Amino acid sequence: MVTVTINGQQYQVPEDVTILEACRMNNIDLPTFCYDDDLKLAGSCRMCVVESPGRPLLIAACVTPVFDGLTIETESPAVIRARKTILELLIARHKMECHVCEKNGDCRLQDYCYRYGVAESRFTDGGMLHFPIEDPNPFIERDYDKCIMCTRCVRACEEITVAQAIGVKDRGHHAQISTAFNGKLEDSPCVFCGQCVMVCPVGALTSKVSAAYHGRPSDVDKRVLTTCSYCGTGCTLELNVKDNKVVGVTSNRDENFSPVNKGALCVKGRFGWDFINSSDRLTTPLIKENGEFRPASWEEALNFAAQGLKKIKEEKGADSIAVFTSARITNEENYLAQKLARAALGTNNVDHCARL
Amino acid sequence: MAQEMHIVLKNRDKINPLDINDYLAAGGYQSLVKARGMAQEEVIEEVKNSGLRGRGGAGFNTGLKWSFSYNIKSDEKYVICNADEGEPGTYKDRIIFESDPHIVLEGMAICGHAIGSKKGYIYCRGEYPQVVDLLKKAISQAKEKGVLGDFDIEVRMGAGAYVCGEESALIESILGQRGEPRFKPPFPPVSGLNWKPSIVNNVETFANIPAIIHKGAQWFTGIGAKSYPGTKLLSLTGDVKNRVCIEVPTDTTIRDVIFHFGGGMRNNGQFKAVQIGGTSGGFIPESLLDTPIDFDSMRKIGATLGTGAVFVMDQSRDIVDVVTRISKFFEHESCGKCNPCREGVFRCHEIMKKINKGLATEEDLEKIQLLCLVMEQTCLCGCGQAAPSPILTTLKHFQEEYEQKLLPA
Amino acid sequence: MLDYKGIMTDYASRKEGIIEAYHAVQKELNYLPKEAIKAAAEAFKIPEKEAYGVATFYSYFSVQPRGKYIIRICESAPCHIAGADEVVEALEQELGIKMGDTTPDLKFTLEFAQCVGQCQETPVITVNGKPYGGVTKDMVPRILAEYK
Numbered sequence: 001m002v003t004v005t006i007n008g009q010q011y012q013v014p015e016d017v018t019i020l021e022a023c024r025m026n027n028i029d030l031p032t033f034c035y036d037d038d039l040k041l042a043g044s045c046r047m048c049v050v051e052s053p054g055r056p057l058l059i060a061a062c063v064t065p066v067f068d069g070l071t072i073e074t075e076s077p078a079v080i081r082a083r084k085t086i087l088e089l090l091i092a093r094h095k096m097e098c099h100v101c102e103k104n105g106d107c108r109l110q111d112y113c114y115r116y117g118v119a120e121s122r123f124t125d126g127g128m129l130h131f132p133i134e135d136p137n138p139f140i141e142r143d144y145d146k147c148i149m150c151t152r153c154v155r156a157c158e159e160i161t162v163a164q165a166i167g168v169k170d171r172g173h174h175a176q177i178s179t180a181f182n183g184k185l186e187d188s189p190c191v192f193c194g195q196c197v198m199v200c201p202v203g204a205l206t207s208k209v210s211a212a213y214h215g216r217p218s219d220v221d222k223r224v225l226t227t228c229s230y231c232g233t234g235c236t237l238e239l240n241v242k243d244n245k246v247v248g249v250t251s252n253r254d255e256n257f258s259p260v261n262k263g264a265l266c267v268k269g270r271f272g273w274d275f276i277n278s279s280d281r282l283t284t285p286l287i288k289e290n291g292e293f294r295p296a297s298w299e300e301a302l303n304f305a306a307q308g309l310k311k312i313k314e315e316k317g318a319d320s321i322a323v324f325t326s327a328r329i330t331n332e333e334n335y336l337a338q339k340l341a342r343a344a345l346g347t348n349n350v351d352h353c354a355r356l
Numbered sequence: 357m358a359q360e361m362h363i364v365l366k367n368r369d370k371i372n373p374l375d376i377n378d379y380l381a382a383g384g385y386q387s388l389v390k391a392r393g394m395a396q397e398e399v400i401e402e403v404k405n406s407g408l409r410g411r412g413g414a415g416f417n418t419g420l421k422w423s424f425s426y427n428i429k430s431d432e433k434y435v436i437c438n439a440d441e442g443e444p445g446t447y448k449d450r451i452i453f454e455s456d457p458h459i460v461l462e463g464m465a466i467c468g469h470a471i472g473s474k475k476g477y478i479y480c481r482g483e484y485p486q487v488v489d490l491l492k493k494a495i496s497q498a499k500e501k502g503v504l505g506d507f508d509i510e511v512r513m514g515a516g517a518y519v520c521g522e523e524s525a526l527i528e529s530i531l532g533q534r535g536e537p538r539f540k541p542p543f544p545p546v547s548g549l550n551w552k553p554s555i556v557n558n559v560e561t562f563a564n565i566p567a568i569i570h571k572g573a574q575w576f577t578g579i580g581a582k583s584y585p586g587t588k589l590l591s592l593t594g595d596v597k598n599r600v601c602i603e604v605p606t607d608t609t610i611r612d613v614i615f616h617f618g619g620g621m622r623n624n625g626q627f628k629a630v631q632i633g634g635t636s637g638g639f640i641p642e643s644l645l646d647t648p649i650d651f652d653s654m655r656k657i658g659a660t661l662g663t664g665a666v667f668v669m670d671q672s673r674d675i676v677d678v679v680t681r682i683s684k685f686f687e688h689e690s691c692g693k694c695n696p697c698r699e700g701v702f703r704c705h706e707i708m709k710k711i712n713k714g715l716a717t718e719e720d721l722e723k724i725q726l727l728c729l730v731m732e733q734t735c736l737c738g739c740g741q742a743a744p745s746p747i748l749t750t751l752k753h754f755q756e757e758y759e760q761k762l763l764p765a
Numbered sequence: 766m767l768d769y770k771g772i773m774t775d776y777a778s779r780k781e782g783i784i785e786a787y788h789a790v791q792k793e794l795n796y797l798p799k800e801a802i803k804a805a806a807e808a809f810k811i812p813e814k815e816a817y818g819v820a821t822f823y824s825y826f827s828v829q830p831r832g833k834y835i836i837r838i839c840e841s842a843p844c845h846i847a848g849a850d851e852v853v854e855a856l857e858q859e860l861g862i863k864m865g866d867t868t869p870d871l872k873f874t875l876e877f878a879q880c881v882g883q884c885q886e887t888p889v890i891t892v893n894g895k896p897y898g899g900v901t902k903d904m905v906p907r908i909l910a911e912y913k
Binding site: 481515517529533600631635667684689 | 781782783784787815822824839840843845846847878879880886894
């Protein structure tokens with residue numbers, strides 16, 4: 001353990017932590033854009049800078065290790081001046097349309113501008129920067145006029161999903177997040193997992209599936225933790241519920257709640273949820289009679305299926321039946337299905353879609 | 357009267373740079389032989405005691421830097437020569453290579469022995485293809501002669517990025533990546549190329565090493581300024597009569613550099629300002645010309661020695677216009693990684709254009725000053741931290757030129 | 766078509782040689798076509814977005830086609846005060862194009878450059894890397910004639 005002095009108070013902290021970690025352990029909040037617990041450090045947004053007496057430069061807390069005797073101020077006038085100026089620089093390139101932004105109320109840029117009282121930017125000589133992009137994919141809305149270049153999306157794509165779809169092109173203030181050849185996501189190795197959307201601290205990357213002005217993440221009534229039903233992996237996701245309707249899916253990155261996937265999802269889990277409210281959705285079993293489907297109860301439907309199977313077995317033998325199961329159910333359910341096939345139906349004709 | 361002193365350029369115009377035999381005949385590679393007969397610590401101590409400080413601009417004690425790499429056990433270590441001479445107005449490294457490439461190779465090999473490295477890289481800027489060819493020739497001659505022993509040197513070529521002069525960006529570029537600086541710590545001497553200990557020194561720094569090993573630390577400390585001993589190469593540009601590259605002891609004054617070695621002002625002009633250290637250096641007015649050029653004396657007057665570029669301007673020059681052009685340079689060269697530099701240099705240039713066009717107010721001057729101060733304090737690397745210097749120093753020494761261009765209140 | 770794959774394979778023996786490989790392509794073509802960047806990604810075993818990121822980072826590389834001769838005019842401060850603007854004007858007039866553009870016959874491209882390290886004789890221009898120092902507007906036609 002080493003002793004550090006933060007804002008005039010002494011703390012004992014482990015010697016192998018960064019200043020940012022030392023602050024967080026002691027409930028001292030430092031603003032960050034580029035920092036992400038699960039991603040490699042960038043040290044580039046410079047929002048977490050702190051002041052150490054006697055040092056002419058401010059120190060980026062996220063990338064600087066503590067040492068014994070370290071003394072820092074986290075909200076000194078110089079620190080506040082720096083953060084305010086950086087915020088002014090960022091909002092000078094940020095398309096301010098909070099009133100229609102999906103991230104309104106859940107936006108780091110907005111939060112920090114509020115925290116430091118930055119209403120507008122003085123650094124608008126030269127006008128807005130514009131990064132036009134057309135990407136007609138059905139899942140991810142990319143609006144780089146709102147991007148603050150924290151590169152969390154790039155690192156999430158590289159490190160969590162390893163799709164390597166997006167990077168940084170050009171340099172200086174022309175630098176922009178882009179796929180190879182600045183094209184569409186669908187022409188890149190992107191798998192539309194939306195991890196980039198998950199980590200984006202502002203409204204540059206949002207979900208097109210939720211983005212129909214039906215409820216942004218900040219004004220949902222509740223988030224219901226549930227297990228994704230698309231496959232047997234068992235990822236945890238959060239159904240965003242508003243007025244008793246699912247209006248979106250987000251993920252929970254806390255491994256206590258999301259032990260399997262720590263927030264990562266695939267395209268189906270993150271974006272394939274709007275069927276829930278679809279009028280085409282089947283809500284009861286259907287039985288076909290005279291070429292027409294009619295609703296039935298589960299009991300009736302199961303009896304109907306059992307009768308059918310029994311009849312086939314009696315007339316054609318057990319080996320005329322095969323059981324084919326799906327990766328959408330769990331291992332345990334798959335086990336039960338083969339048990340049903342062998343013990344009840346009496347056939348070894350069992351297969352599974354994941355084998356194909 | 358002050359005189360040039362040639363340590364680095366001792367073979368300039370005396371030998372054929374393309375013939376290693378000339379260099380050998382002039383006593384070349386003898387220092388390497390001597391160093392290899394010394395213990396590694398001894399070599400490092402000698403360099404440390406000589407007080408040699410990095411000639412690329414940061415002025416860090418070279419021997420001390422080497423000791424950081426030496427002290428780390430590692431299967432691989434690297435010696436990297438920074439020849440990404442990108443500071444506008446600087447051409448001294450090109451002169452060194454064009455005069456005497458082997459002196460640098462020898463310095464690198466000595467460093468290799470000292471820290472325990474078998475592999476050297478020279479990162480040469482893309483603007484110098486002819487230097488790259490020359491170096492490749494020199495290296496192959498040295499290999500043929502066997503003078504480098506088991507120390508290997510490779511040349512890598514940049515492709516037009518000022519920021520690659522920053523040591524960690526340079527390392528990224530050697531790796532074939534975007535030349536974006538890394539955050540520090542870890543510093544390259546501890547964890548650099550391939551995350552192994554790597555010494556990145558300027559061309560001129562390495563070129564000083566053979567003489568230090570040959571003549572000893574004590575000899576070196578007796579030359580020039582006490583806290584920054586030795587000589588410094590300066591490249592003169594602008595409104596000075598002799599636009600030449602000179603090598604002078606570090607206690608030479610700026611006045612002597614311009615009016616003695618530089619031959620005074622061109623076209624009988626009147627001196628107005630000099631910017632030293634490259635385009636990120638501070639502007640210096642007439643009243644401070646008696647300052648010696650050494651690192652600490654320059655720092656005391658709010659300027660930098662930097663790379664040793666000396667850009668002289670006469671009374672006909674419009675300081676605001678020149679600084680506007682300089683701010684365009686930084687806008688073009690920012691790598692874009694950190695917020696304050698990426699956005700800051702762009703807005704600085706926009707505000708400077710506004711001032712230069714006569715459209716600005718007092719408020720704009722306050723605004724640019726604030727922006728510059730924040731950039732100095734918060735940018736990730738030396739490039740962004742130094743970019744505001746020309747603006748801040750001219751606002752200090754040539755404020756009236758800014759005020760003359762403001763809109764009437 | 767240039768054998769991109771061959772060039773890349775030549776340089777890929779050193780895993781960091783992508784910048785040299787790009788220089789080699791540009792020596793022939795003066796720009797980096799999409800196919801060259803794709804070939805580089807494959808040969809150096811890096812994602813395409815990275816190969817593209819490198820190609821767009823360095824100012825000597827271009828992902829847009831350029832002329833056979835690239836004329837770069839230094840616009841750094843020492844060249845600026847020595848009259849670089851006049852040289853720019855003369856070049857634009859002589860070639861009938863603006864800075865950043867390429868002549869319709871794909872012969873010349875005009876680009877701004879930062880310092881090229883020849884500041885002993887300002888202003889400086891380079892034509893495909895060859896420096897010309899102390900250039901005045903009157904010298905421009907003569908320099909261009911070398912390449913016409």
